[in-house]
Amino acid sequence: MSAIYILWLRELKRYSRSRAQIIASLGQPLLYLLVLGFGLGPVFQQSGHGSYLQFVAPGVVGMSILFTSIFSGIGLLWDRQFGFLKETLVAPVPRTTVMIGRTLGGATVATIQGTLIFTVCLIAGFRPVHWASVPLAFLFMLLTAIVFGGLGTAIGSLLQDMQGFQLIMNFMVMPIFFLSGALFPLTNLPKILSAVTKIDPLSYGVDGLRGALIGISHYGLMTNLSVLSLVAILFVALGGYCFSKIQL
Amino acid sequence: MIRVQSLTKTYGEFTAVNDISFAVERGEIFAFLGPNGAGKTTTIKMLTTLLKPTRGAVEIDGLDPVTHPHQARRCFGIVFQDPSLDAELTAYENMELHGVLYHVPRKVRTERIEALLKLFELWERRDKYVKEFSGGMKRRLEIARGLLHTPKILFLDEPTLGLDPQSRNQLWTHVRHLNETESVTVFLTTHYMDEAERVAHRIAIIDHGRIVAQGTPTELKEQTKSESLEAAFLALTGSSIREEKSGSVDQMRQIVKMWRR
Numbered sequence: 001m002s003a004i005y006i007l008w009l010r011e012l013k014r015y016s017r018s019r020a021q022i023i024a025s026l027g028q029p030l031l032y033l034l035v036l037g038f039g040l041g042p043v044f045q046q047s048g049h050g051s052y053l054q055f056v057a058p059g060v061v062g063m064s065i066l067f068t069s070i071f072s073g074i075g076l077l078w079d080r081q082f083g084f085l086k087e088t089l090v091a092p093v094p095r096t097t098v099m100i101g102r103t104l105g106g107a108t109v110a111t112i113q114g115t116l117i118f119t120v121c122l123i124a125g126f127r128p129v130h131w132a133s134v135p136l137a138f139l140f141m142l143l144t145a146i147v148f149g150g151l152g153t154a155i156g157s158l159l160q161d162m163q164g165f166q167l168i169m170n171f172m173v174m175p176i177f178f179l180s181g182a183l184f185p186l187t188n189l190p191k192i193l194s195a196v197t198k199i200d201p202l203s204y205g206v207d208g209l210r211g212a213l214i215g216i217s218h219y220g221l222m223t224n225l226s227v228l229s230l231v232a233i234l235f236v237a238l239g240g241y242c243f244s245k246i247q248l
Numbered sequence: 249m250i251r252v253q254s255l256t257k258t259y260g261e262f263t264a265v266n267d268i269s270f271a272v273e274r275g276e277i278f279a280f281l282g283p284n285g286a287g288k289t290t291t292i293k294m295l296t297t298l299l300k301p302t303r304g305a306v307e308i309d310g311l312d313p314v315t316h317p318h319q320a321r322r323c324f325g326i327v328f329q330d331p332s333l334d335a336e337l338t339a340y341e342n343m344e345l346h347g348v349l350y351h352v353p354r355k356v357r358t359e360r361i362e363a364l365l366k367l368f369e370l371w372e373r374r375d376k377y378v379k380e381f382s383g384g385m386k387r388r389l390e391i392a393r394g395l396l397h398t399p400k401i402l403f404l405d406e407p408t409l410g411l412d413p414q415s416r417n418q419l420w421t422h423v424r425h426l427n428e429t430e431s432v433t434v435f436l437t438t439h440y441m442d443e444a445e446r447v448a449h450r451i452a453i454i455d456h457g458r459i460v461a462q463g464t465p466t467e468l469k470e471q472t473k474s475e476s477l478e479a480a481f482l483a484l485t486g487s488s489i490r491e492e493k494s495g496s497v498d499q500m501r502q503i504v505k506m507w508r509r
Contacts, residue, residue, distance in 0.1 A: 006348040014336045083332035090296050091349035092322040248298045 003093045004101040011072065011105025015112070022116075029064045029117050033057065033124060036183065049185065055216075057121040058137075058209035059182030061114050062144060066180075066202055068113040069145040070173055072106030073152015073239065077159055086248060095244040103149040103236060110145035111138065129215040137212035143228040144205030148176075150235030157242035175200075182206045186218040201231045249274045249401060249433040250295065255304035257290050264290040266457035267304070272450075275431035277423075279438065279448035281481060283490045287457040288437040289329055292405050295435070296326055309400055325350070325399035327391055329406045329437075335379035339370055339389050342378060343396060350397040357396075364392040367418060388415050395422060402426070404436040408443060420447050441478040451477075455485045 015022070037053040044052035079085040088098045115138075128134055155168055179193075180202035189197065197203045208224035211217030217224065250272040257265040265287040272278040282288050293299035295306060297317040306313055313320040333342050340361065347357040365371040368388040378386060387410050394402070402423070408416045424447060426432045438444055444451055445465045452462045461468055461484050465477050474480040 002348050006345050010334065010337065010341075010345060013341070014334075017336060079334075082335060083328065083330055084334045085332075086298065086328055087332045087334075087346070088349065089298060090321055090324075090326055091346075092318070092351065093349055094318055247300060248293060 003091075003097050004104065007088070007098060007101030008105040008108065011102060011109055015109040022113075025064070025068065025113065026116065026120065028067075029060045030120065032063065032183075033060045033117075033121060037124065053124065053126060054214050055185070055210075056183060057118075057124075057126040058213050059180075059206050061117050061121065061137075061141065062180065062182050062202060062206035062209055063177050064117045065110045065114040065141055065144050065205070066148050066177055067173070069106055069110035069148040070152040070155075072109055073103065073149050073154070074156040074159070074165070074168070075106070076102075076153060076156030076243075077162065077165070080156075080248075081161075085246075089246065089248065095246075096240045099153055099240045099243040100236070103146065103153055103239060106149040106152070107142060107145035110149065111141045114141040114145070128213045133212045133215075137209050140205055140208035140212060140224070140228070143208075143225075143232055144202065146232045147201050147205070147228060147235050150232065150237075150239040153239035154235065154242040157239070157246050176202050179203075180206050181218070201228065201235075204228050204231075249276070249309060250278075250435060251305075251307040252291075252295075253305040255291070255294060255306060256302050257287075257294060257299065258302045263457050265294070265301075268454065268457070268459045270452050270459060270462060272433060272435060274433055275427065277427055277434040277436070277447055277449050279436050279444040279451045280454060281438065281441070281444055281451060282454035283485055285490045286454045286485075288454060289405055291454070292326075292403055292435070292437065296324060296403060297321055323399060324401040324403060325394055325397055326403040327394035327405065327407045329409065331386060331390065333378045333386060333390060333393075336377065338375050338377055339365065339381070340374040342389065343393055346393045346396055352397050360396055364395055367422070368392045368415060383410050384412060384415070387411055391415075391419055395426070398426065398430055398432065401433045401435060404434065404438075406437050406439065408438060408440060416443070423447065441476070441481055445477045453481060453484050460484050 033056065037056050041052045044055065049055065076085065089095070091098070159165070179196050179200045181197055182202070186194070186197055186203065186207070204219060204224045204227045207218050208221070208228065211221055211224065252271070253269050254267045255265055255269070256263065256267050268291070280288050280291065290299065294301045295308060295313065297313040297320055300314055308320045309323040311320045311323070334345070337345070343361045343365065344357070347361065352360065362371065365374055368391065370385065370389055370392065373385070378389065381389065391407055404423070407419060411419070420443065423434055427434055436448070448465065450462070450464055451468060453460050453468070461471060463471065468480045469475070469477060472480040472483040474483055
């Protein structure tokens with residue numbers, strides 16, 4: 001337990017000490033929120049879907065969670081490069097414990113980052129429909145963070161160096177984001193797109209957030225919760241397995 | 249304590265470690281010497297569960313690191329050849345993290361961290377980030393950390409690389425003290441023959457992945473009819489300089505160095 005705690009704490013310390021990085025990571029979500037939010041607003045309004053800012057804000061929160069958690073998992077690569085990974089790999093602690101500590105730390109950081117974006121959304125004019133269901137939104141943030149923290153660790157364990165990073169970024173992280181319905185409603189989509197969004201775990205995270213924050217949900221609360229929990233278990237197990245197989 | 253039987257590691261065509269066998273008894277200080285790229289670090293990686301052998305058997309305190317990695321990790325401590333600190337944490341935090349991972353009880357941990365940081369003259373800087381440390385200070389911290397818990401076997405992979413004579417002296421005094429009072433078995437590699445001669449009970453010389461000689465420093469000198477261990481080493485391994493392949497990690501380090509500018 002203490003090993004999980006100290007590794008969790010390490011992730012938090014590293015996060016809180018990289019102020020420049022925190023500010024930098026706000027940039028992209030802000031663009032999506034403000035430029036798309038206000039730029040596509042009139043068109044969205046005319047088609048009868050209400051305010052696009054209201055619609056896209058949960059998507060942008062989901063996006064920042066996706067990026068933060070998956071990168072904290074892939075952060076394993078940096079530890080491999082700077083050598084700290086060895087220190088944790090030879091420690092008399094089961095490797096799954098090490099992996100869980102790291103992943104929970106990364107998930108906590110991602111949730112904090114999500115909260116930060118959520119606050120920015122509030123400043124930009126976003127208003128949750130029911131304040132009472134905001135805690136539910138945090139549950140979805142955390143679950144989404146664990147899902148992609150696990151996936152990131154799996155990827156980080158398999159990559160040997162930064163060469164594969166762009167590949168993962170362009171063929172995995174960006175598609176997960178764009179195909180999640182973070183930017184568009186999931187109703188009336190072409191068949192193929194609809195099928196693809198159904199296998200994207202982030203769809204359920206963003207949909208859950210939307211359900212909790214603006215009361216509009218495509219899949220329904222229970223589906224979102226159960227799919228996310230299941231995928232979280234699956235990906236953490238996968239990450240744990242890949243992590244325990246690392247050789248240096 | 250350590251038993252190695254026809255251990256082999258191949259990467260594709262390249263054989264890094266080729267059918268080596270040796271044994272280290274409890275309470276012994278065993279030095280593993282060899283030119284760059286001879287297979288020293290690869291051997292240590294296989295002994296410390298970081299790498300799976302291609303062939304051969306290894307026993308660490310009676311345990312096979314391949315089948316029982318977790319139990320095997322409980323019996324050893326290691327100081328790595330290349331850096332393994334978290335640069336974004338302070339010196340104290342690095343020590344603390346190590347102590348928790350190695351189950352050192354809180355009270356002992358606090359005392360020993362203070363004693364070791366003072367011994368290696370880092371106590372004044374305990375709250376500074378490791379990224380602000382010089383190379384020598386990082387190295388000292390690395391060694392202090394490796395000595396925080398008392399393992400049954402201590403692996404030291406070129407621990408004195410980049411250390412000043414003072415710290416080097418502290419290190420070997422401390423290691424010998426551990427060996428004598430707590431009969432810690434020590435497995436070390438080094439490029440400094442005088443160090444090996446001074447501290448090691450027994451020495452194995454490895455070259456091109458094979459062990460070319462084994463014995464006490466005196467035996468090795470007699471075997472090659474040399475005056476010093478250095479001469480014996482050169483007689484056994486030749487005087488040509490070895491080429492080393494740079495791995496992906498080295499390449500990444502280069503890239504990072506470029507970005508940092």
